[in-house]
Amino acid sequence: MYAITIPEPGGPEVLAWAEVPDPVPAAGEVLVEVVASAVNRADLLQRQGFYDPPPGSSPYPGLECAGRIVALGPGVAGWAVGDEVCALLSGGGHAQRVAVPAGQLLPVPKGLSPIEAAALPEAVCTVWSNVFQVAHLRPGETLLVQGGASGIGTMAIQLGKAVGARVAVTAGSAAKLARCAELGADITIDYREQDFVAALREATDGAGADVILDIIGAKYLQRNVDALAVNGRLVIIGLQGGVKGEINLNTLLRKRAAVAATNLRGRPLGEKAAIVAAVREHVWPLVESGVVKPVIDRVLPMADAGAAHQVVEAGEQVGKVVLQA
Template sequence: MRAITISRPGGPEVLTWAEVPDPVPGAGEVLVEVAAGAVNRADLLQRQGFYDPPPGTSPYPGLECAGRIVALGPGVAGWGVGDEVCALLTGGGYAERVAVPAGQLLPVPAGLDAERAAALPEVVCTVWSNLFMTAHLRPAETVLVHGGASGIGTMAIQLAKAVGARVLVTAGSAAKLERCAELGADVLIDYREQDFVAEVRKATDGAGADVVLDIIGAKYLQRNVEALAVNGRLVIIGLQGGVKGELDLNALLRKRAAVIATNLRGRPLAEKAAIVAAVREHVWPLVEAGVVRPVVDRVLPMADAAEAHRVVEAGEQVGKVVLTV
């Protein structure tokens, strides 16, 4: 088969569409013939040499895909050859075939093609597990979503609105904020020109946000705590603004607040399967009803993965960039 390989750590130019050995599904796995995969920030980090895949997993980038099951490993039940699926992956989505643990499979939602289904698993599992399984966002609470026009952000807006939360977002242009508003965001903050802490306080009559979903990390750490409400929850899922920051613990104590940092790729199989099962139960009906939808900025051939990485690295897209085989 062919897959996108990383010849050495570096820029997008190190990505090559090359012949590689076919994967073989092990016990509890299925082999998926990939129709489409989607680009995530973690793929860029892996390409740069900062985010190696867990030992024993596919060396190729790609954390989600959609396609068709072509083979079953020993012990797989509930799935059959020919089933149309999308999948949460530990890696290997930039390829013609990928072996996937059966617990990380989802049926392609009714009404979606493979290109749009491929844009769902990683962002939906990330958002659902963090906003609802970790931060326990409730109806009528306020959530601040940083990077509202990103893949994570566009999904977080929709899911938070679907459960009745109030959504505040940051983004870096009027055009991106307009797209966030179209998805349901209630308060729009241009981080280039506005202080998001002041804007959050103004929008909440000084109370602050109950939950902050943060992709920035160190750069925003202290300010995120300042933006929290009493009993607020800061969930850090990205480190685009660095890995080391200072925090006034007294401010955290006064608010009885929590700072939580999570990732998805390195979790044990059982935890991933539980997240996928929760997504199938709670989110898939919303997708099939049209309440929540994948936001796809553009679709490119898999062989053009380097161009896709350039787009995401530059922050040119709204939502996801999808790669097709």
């Protein structure tokens, strides 16, 4: 088969569409013939040499895919050869075939193509596990999504609105903010022109956000705490703005607030399977009814993964950039 390989760390130009050995499904795994995958920030970090796959995972990038099951490993039940599926991966999605733990499979939602479904697993599982399982967003609360036009951001907007929350977003252009508003965002903040803390306070009559989903990290740490409401919850899932920061603990104490930081890729198989099962139960009905939709900026050939990396690295897209095998 062919896969996107990383012969050496570097820019998008180092990515190579090369022939590699076919994966073999181990016990509890299935082999998926990939129709499409999507590009995530973790793929860019892996290409740059900063984010190796977890031990035992595929060495190729790609944290999600959609396609068809072509073989079952020993001990797999509930799935059959020919089933159309999408999957949460630890790596290997940017290839013609990938071995997937059965607990990380989801059926392609009714009414969606595999190309559309390829944009769902990583974003949905990330948002569900952090906004709802960690931060426990409730109806009527305010959710602030940093980077609302990203793949994760566009999904967080839709899921926040689906449960009856008020959703605020930050983004870096009027066009991106307009797209976020189309998806349901109630409060749109241009972080290049506005102080998001002041803008959010004004929009919420001084209350702030009950939950903040943050992809920036250190650069926004204290400002995110300042933006929290009393009993607010900040969940950090990205480090685009650095890894070391300071916070005023007195602010945190006075607000009786909480800060959590999580990732998805390195979690044990059982935890990932539990998240995927919850997504299938709670989110898949919303997708199949059209309440929640994949947001795809563009579809490119998988062999042109370097061009896709350039788009994501520059932050040009709204939603996901999908690679078609």
